[in-house]
Amino acid sequence: MKAILVVVGDEILLGQVVDTNASYLGQAFAASGLELVSKWTVRDREEEILEVLHLAMSKADLIVFSGGLGPTSDDLTKPLLTKALGGHLVRNQKVENAIKTWFEARGLEPGPMNLAQADLPDNCTLLNNPLGTAQGMLWLHHGVHVAALPGVPYEFKHIVDQELIPYLKTTGLLRPMVHHTLMVAGLVESSIARILKAWETKWRPEGIRLAYLPRPGLVRLRLSLYANECDESLDFVLAAIQGRVQLAAQEIKDLLEGYVYGENELSLEECIGLILKRKSQKIFFAESCTGGALTARLVRVAGASDYVFGGVVAYTNELKVNFLGVKEEVIIAQGAVSTEVVAAMAQGAALRYGTDYAVAISGIAGPSGGSVDKPVGLVCFGIQGPQGTYAYHRSLGAGRELVIERAVMTAMFLLWRVLIDQPVMDS
Amino acid sequence: MKAILVVVGDEILLGQVVDTNASYLGQAFAASGLELVSKWTVRDREEEILEVLHLAMSKADLIVFSGGLGPTSDDLTKPLLTKALGGHLVRNQKVENAIKTWFEARGLEPGPMNLAQADLPDNCTLLNNPLGTAQGMLWLHHGVHVAALPGVPYEFKHIVDQELIPYLKTTGLLRPMVHHTLMVAGLVESSIARILKAWETKWRPEGIRLAYLPRPGLVRLRLSLYANECDESLDFVLAAIQGRVQLAAQEIKDLLEGYVYGENELSLEECIGLILKRKSQKIFFAESCTGGALTARLVRVAGASDYVFGGVVAYTNELKVNFLGVKEEVIIAQGAVSTEVVAAMAQGAALRYGTDYAVAISGIAGPSGGSVDKPVGLVCFGIQGPQGTYAYHRSLGAGRELVIERAVMTAMFLLWRVLIDQPVMDS
Numbered sequence: 136m137k138a139i140l141v142v143v144g145d146e147i148l149l150g151q152v153v154d155t156n157a158s159y160l161g162q163a164f165a166a167s168g169l170e171l172v173s174k175w176t177v178r179d180r181e182e183e184i185l186e187v188l189h190l191a192m193s194k195a196d197l198i199v200f201s202g203g204l205g206p207t208s209d210d211l212t213k214p215l216l217t218k219a220l221g222g223h224l225v226r227n228q229k230v231e232n233a234i235k236t237w238f239e240a241r242g243l244e245p246g247p248m249n250l251a252q253a254d255l256p257d258n259c260t261l262l263n264n265p266l267g268t269a270q271g272m273l274w275l276h277h278g279v280h281v282a283a284l285p286g287v288p289y290e291f292k293h294i295v296d297q298e299l300i301p302y303l304k305t306t307g308l309l310r311p312m313v314h315h316t317l318m319v320a321g322l323v324e325s326s327i328a329r330i331l332k333a334w335e336t337k338w339r340p341e342g343i344r345l346a347y348l349p350r351p352g353l354v355r356l357r358l359s360l361y362a363n364e365c366d367e368s369l370d371f372v373l374a375a376i377q378g379r380v381q382l383a384a385q386e387i388k389d390l391l392e393g394y395v396y397g398e399n400e401l402s403l404e405e406c407i408g409l410i411l412k413r414k415s416q417k418i419f420f421a422e423s424c425t426g427g428a429l430t431a432r433l434v435r436v437a438g439a440s441d442y443v444f445g446g447v448v449a450y451t452n453e454l455k456v457n458f459l460g461v462k463e464e465v466i467i468a469q470g471a472v473s474t475e476v477v478a479a480m481a482q483g484a485a486l487r488y489g490t491d492y493a494v495a496i497s498g499i500a501g502p503s504g505g506s507v508d509k510p511v512g513l514v515c516f517g518i519q520g521p522q523g524t525y526a527y528h529r530s531l532g533a534g535r536e537l538v539i540e541r542a543v544m545t546a547m548f549l550l551w552r553v554l555i556d557q558p559v560m561d562s
Numbered sequence: 563m564k565a566i567l568v569v570v571g572d573e574i575l576l577g578q579v580v581d582t583n584a585s586y587l588g589q590a591f592a593a594s595g596l597e598l599v600s601k602w603t604v605r606d607r608e609e610e611i612l613e614v615l616h617l618a619m620s621k622a623d624l625i626v627f628s629g630g631l632g633p634t635s636d637d638l639t640k641p642l643l644t645k646a647l648g649g650h651l652v653r654n655q656k657v658e659n660a661i662k663t664w665f666e667a668r669g670l671e672p673g674p675m676n677l678a679q680a681d682l683p684d685n686c687t688l689l690n691n692p693l694g695t696a697q698g699m700l701w702l703h704h705g706v707h708v709a710a711l712p713g714v715p716y717e718f719k720h721i722v723d724q725e726l727i728p729y730l731k732t733t734g735l736l737r738p739m740v741h742h743t744l745m746v747a748g749l750v751e752s753s754i755a756r757i758l759k760a761w762e763t764k765w766r767p768e769g770i771r772l773a774y775l776p777r778p779g780l781v782r783l784r785l786s787l788y789a790n791e792c793d794e795s796l797d798f799v800l801a802a803i804q805g806r807v808q809l810a811a812q813e814i815k816d817l818l819e820g821y822v823y824g825e826n827e828l829s830l831e832e833c834i835g836l837i838l839k840r841k842s843q844k845i846f847f848a849e850s851c852t853g854g855a856l857t858a859r860l861v862r863v864a865g866a867s868d869y870v871f872g873g874v875v876a877y878t879n880e881l882k883v884n885f886l887g888v889k890e891e892v893i894i895a896q897g898a899v900s901t902e903v904v905a906a907m908a909q910g911a912a913l914r915y916g917t918d919y920a921v922a923i924s925g926i927a928g929p930s931g932g933s934v935d936k937p938v939g940l941v942c943f944g945i946q947g948p949q950g951t952y953a954y955h956r957s958l959g960a961g962r963e964l965v966i967e968r969a970v971m972t973a974m975f976l977l978w979r980v981l982i983d984q985p986v987m988d989s
Contacts (some may be wrong), residue, residue, distance in 0.1 A: 148598045151775055152590025153580070157603070161577025171575045173610065174603035176584070183600070265658075287941075325633050325676050347634055348573045349710070349714070357578065420854075426861025427847075427854025430875045434853025437929050437962050445881045448847070448857045448873035450866075454915075488881075502864050512667070530668055534693065535864050537716065 137307045138164060139195040140174040142448040143185050143203035143212055145483060156201045156285035156291045167300055168309040168361075169197070169221045174455050176537055179209045188219055192279050196308065202286030202451045204269040206248040213256070213272070214281050220276045222258030228254060234268050262298035266290045271298060279411025313361035313376045315384050316348075318406075319396040320548040321559075324354055330390055351537075354405065358384055403547040404432050416491035417454050420446035421459050421484045423471065426513065428478070429543045434450035444490045449480070457497075459483035472497050472509055477517030481526075485519040491520040498531075500538045516540045520553045527561060563596050566622040569603040569616050570630035570665050570711060572640055583628045583718045589775065593898045594727050595739040595788065596624070598943070606636045615646055623735065626726070629713030631696035633675040640683070640699070646702045649685030658681060661695045689725035693717045698725060707733075709765050736794055740803045741786035742811050743775075743832075745824040747975040748986075751781055757817055765810045778964075779971025780830065785811055823978055830974040831859050837981045839871035843918035847873035848886050848907045850898065850924040851941065856970045871917045886910035886922075897925050899936055901953035908953075912946040919989030920946040921977055925958070927965045941969045947980045954988060 140160055146152045148447060157174050164171045171194065177183045184203070191198045203212030205430035217224055231253035238245040252268045255261065262271025262282065269285040271294040280303075284294050319327060324347050335345060341360075348355040360380050362372045388395045397406045411418060420430040420443075430446035433439055447458045452471055455461045460483035461476060469475040481497030498514025516527045527549060531541040551560050567587055573579045584601050591598045591978075599622065604610045611630070613870035630639030634668045644651055658680035665672040671694075679695045682688065689698025696712040698721040699720045711721050730736060746754060748807065751774050762772060768787075775782040787807050815822045824833045838845060847857040847870075857873035860866055876882045879893050887910040888903060896902040907922030925941030943954045954976055958968040979986050 146586050147585075149592050149773065150585035150590075150598075151773055153582060153585045155580060158574070158577035161575050165575070165576045171577075172605060174575060176601040178599060260840070261664075284776060292740045323670070325673055326670075328634050328675065329673055346572055346576075348578050355578070357573075357576075387830075424861075425858065426866070426870070427849070427857035427873055427875065428861075430854035431852065431858050431966075432875070434851075434855075434875070435963055435966065440851070440877060443853070443877055445877045445885075446854055447873035447885075448854065448861070448870075448875075450861070450870055450872045454872045458872075465573065466831075531666075532667065536862055537693075539858075539862065 136169050136197060136303070136310060137172045137195045138169050138197040138199060139191045140171060140199050140201065141184075141191060142174065142176040142201045142286070143179060143184060144176075144208075145178050147202075148178060155288055156286065159288070159292055160199065160201075160295060163295055163300060165312075167304070168312045169303065170310070171333075171474060179203060180473070181211055181215060184211060184215050185219060186283075190214065191380075192277070192281075194278065197282070197303070200281070200283040204252075204285045206252055206268075215282055216272070216281065217256040217258075220256070220258065220274045220281060222256040222274075224254040225257045226256045227253050227261075230261075230270060235267055235297055242555060244443060250328060258547070262302075263295050264294055266293050273299070273302065296348055309533065311362040311373055311376075311394040312359060313362075313373065313380050314357055315380050316358075316399050317384060317387055317391075317395050318399075318401055318403075319354045319356060319391060319394050320352065320396050320403055320544065320551070321394050322354065322391070324349055327356070327391065328356055333392060334383075334386055338386075338547055341379065341383075343380065344384050351540050352548070355400075358387075369447040393552065393557055394546075402436075403544070403551065404436050407433065407551055407554065408436045408439060408442060408525075410551075412438070414491075417442055417444045418492040418494065419444050419484045419488045419490040419492060421455075421480045421495040422446065422448050422449055423495075424500040425496050425498075425539050425542050425546075426450065428530065428539055429494065429496060429546050432543055432547070444488055447484075455480060458487075460487055463487070470509065472513060472515055474515050474517070474528055478514040478524050478526040479517070479520035481517035482524055491521060492550070494546055495515075495519075496542055496546055498538070498542055500535045501533060502535060502544075512538050514538065514545070516549055517544075518548050518550055518553050518558075522556070522558075525549070525553060525558050527559065563624060563737070564622045565596050565624040565626060566618045567598060567601040567626050567628065568611075569601065569628045570606060570611060571603075571715070572605050572636070574629075575602050575605060578598075582715055583713065586715070586719055587626065587628075587722060587767060590722050590727060592773075593741050593784070594715040594731070595737045596730065596828055597710070606630060606638055608638055608642060611642050611856070612646060613640060615643065615708070618864065619704070619708075621961060622706065624707040624730070627708070627710040628718055631679075631710060634679055643701070644683040646686075647683070647685065647701045648861055649683040649701075651681040651929070652684045654682045654688075656687075656829075657697060664695055687723050687729070687961050688966055689729075691721055692716055693720055697748050700726070700729065720935075734887065738789040738800055739786055740789075740800060740807050742785055742807050743826050744783045744814055744818075744822050745812060745826075745828055745830070745980070746783060746821050747779065747782045747830055747971065748820050749781065749818065751776055754781055754783070754818065756773045758814065761810075761813055761817060765813075768806065770810050776965050779975070782827075783814060785814075787899060810939050814856045820984055829863075830971070830978060831887070832983065834860065834974060834978055835863045835866060835869060838919075839865070839941065839976075841918075844869055844871045845869050845919040845921065846911045846915045846917040848878055848882075848911045848920060849873065849875050850882070850922075851927040852966050852969050852973075853877065853923075854964055856921065856923060856973050859970055859974070871915055874911075882907060883915075887914055897936065899940060899942055901927055901942050901944070901955055904942040905951050905953040906944070908944035908946035909951055910986070918948060919977070919980070920944075921973055923969055923973055925965070925969055927962045927969075928960060929962060939965050941947075941965065941972070943969075943973050943976055945977055945980050945985075949980075949983070952976070952980060952985050954986065
């Protein structure tokens with residue numbers, strides 16, 4: 136079943152509101168075997184709304200409108216769709232009473248514009264909205280389903296989950312599909328593509344599609360497979376394609392061993408937290424150029440206090456000596472940004488604060504502070520673990536915020552490899 | 563000038579990525595007098611990309627494509643647009659060298675797919691992308707401008723700001739306008755709207771539009787005024803409307819005194835940095851529930867080493883005692899989340915590390931750890947400055963990441979008020 140989303144609202148096009156309904160609907164539909172094939176955002180203008188309605192009617196089996204159902208004069212969706220789909224607005228007594236109750240519960244009196252939200256099309260199915268005063272509507276017109284939902288995100292989501300998708304499932308029009316996502320760190324998109332070339336040749340003819348979804352410092356690999364039309368029962372078909380996708384995913388995991396740290400949206404900080412929690416071990420952070428961003432990333436995970444003992448931002452040499460016991464001679468001889476100093480920082484941190492692991496970062500985030508030997512973007516990482524001390528240096532490009540973000544991601548990747556006893560060994 | 567944005571990518575329609583380029587472009591265009599009239603999101607399919615290209619050509623003066631410029635096989639935008647707009651791909655030696663340099667700087671070797679990103683249309687203007695390997699492209703075809711930009715948000719933003727909008731300004735096709743943005747912290751949107759009611763009544767008839775652009779913990783107020791068509795010279799017209807906007811902005815600054823901390827996209831962390839730099843003073847951070855996020859926010863600003871002396875993440879009571887000299891009795895008597903403890907943390911930090919200012923945060927970020935007396939979302943702030951110690955408590959709602967983000971923003975707002983000698987006094 137092909138679906139098109141039409142988002143109505145000047146505020147979206149002016150960038151005053153980030154549209155989160157679209158990604159929510161995309162995910163909910165993908166998980167239900169509905170294909171969202173495109174999304175159009177239009178202004179609060181009659182002719183533009185009608186134009187996309189007609190265009191979408193020729194392209195999709197389902198059109199979902201989001202927004203424009205409020206009580207004010209720029210809310211055009213309801214009267215326009217009602218008329219275009221051959222109906223009339225009629226006062227719905229039950230909904231009118233619900234609106235009165237909704238306002239009374241908040242100690243308010245509904246105005247005529249609020250009550251007019253009970254004027255509803257006489258040719259649609261209502262999609263109940265217990266969270267607000269705008270009802271959802273669903274028409275079936277010349278074989279195309281047209282739904283209109285309020286744009287307020289929690290109302291939109293509620294109606295999608297509780298009303299729209301359950302209804303669509305009863306139609307038998309959804310094509311079953313399975314998807315599975317692998318989380319990859321430490322490799323860029325193009326390197327992954329090179330490694331997976333033979334895999335793609337093997338699995339593409341089977342209908343498995345592979346999407347590269349990059350995030351800063353990560354690539355998510357999404358495998359997906361639609362079921363073909365067949366006579367078998369749906370459960371049987373889903374189990375079969377699930378099996379194929381798992382097999383294909385396992386081959387990727389083998390090909391990218393040491394880089395696939397998890398599955399299905401697990402973040403690297405959650406992955407690290409799970410390992411430390413399982414081992415009942417603790418960690419300490421000693422950050423210079425990242426200024427606390429690594430510690431903050433780990434602490435963002437609920438329950439981090441179980442394994443994050445603490446951290447220091449040793450932004451000056453003085454603090455590297457005082458907090459971490461780094462010898463001043465080493466800093467003078469090698470410079471604060473050196474593998475020797477980060478190794479000493481990590482060792483000192485684990486020793487002084489009594490943790491199993493410690494991670495140290497020192498680098499040149501820029502824009503100033505670089506030299507020929509040590510250019511902007513050079514970042515050193517020290518990791519202390521039960522097996523010893525590891526030190527690395529990496530060139531992370533330019534742009535202060537980017538260097539910091541990449542340093543955080545790189546540190547987490549290197550730490551993860553130490554945690555799983557496969558430390559990265561620089562040649 | 564009417565513009566249409568076309569976002570290309572299955573991952574957007576599957577909801578795996580929230581599209582932030584659209585709202586960024588909407589804001590940037592609105593600020594430059596360009597009207598973004600609609601936005602279409604399509605899949606990585608040849609026929610769908612071409613169809614929207616043709617449709618958009620008939621409706622807009624400018625079409626901006628976002629995404630689909632990467633090196634992998636599902637990146638179709640470049641070859642498709644090149645062919646559709648009558649050009650050919652030709653290897654660009656300068657860009658090829660830049661790609662090689664980009665990879666070398668990261669200790670990597672570019673593969674043939676990476677180098678193929680230097681195959682560029684022979685009939686377009688290149689929009690330089692120093693942050694990645696995919697160049698932006700701009701065609702002028704039958705009177706319509708067509709731009710193709712990489713979808714990676716920081717690359718997209720850079721090219722919009724540094725290349726596309728400056729180019730469009732040279733065309734003379736933009737309606738002249740002036741805008742001015744005030745940065746407001748410490749007040750929510752609805753409170754601001756209440757205070758500015760009379761202001762709106764006064765200035766709206768003059769054509770000054772006021773947009774509320776919320777960010778976590780901040781509201782940006784954008785005033786804008788279009789020039790009318792007239793016979794005067796452009797410079798004269800712009801100077802005149804600039805004067806009106808300045809006057810209107812000054813009235814807002816007076817009405818919101820103590821809350822407007824800056825103008826034109828200045829961040830709160832930059833504002834704090836500027837004040838500390840001017841005073842040649844230093845600051846130290848002692849964070850508990852925010853885990854380093856406040857220090858990291860300050861350090862993100864270039865030159866932060868001039869005034870950020872360092873910080874500690876004192877996630878445990880032990881570290882609050884050891885790092886900051888907080889008396890254990892106080893922690894036991896009042897609890898770690900208390901105004902007494904954050905005051906002691908801030909005092910201890912400034913004293914021990916010899917800085918002029920110190921900020922301490924301790925709170926319950928959740929989801930667990932709350933109680934009836936101290937529910938999830940309760941965060942305490944201590945600020946030590948030359949004039950004394952200030953302590954606050956705030957209820958910041960629920961949701962771990964949200965509480966942390968709001969705590970960082972609240973701490974910066976309270977610190978700013980201390981820095982300008984107008985400390986917030988809780989009643």
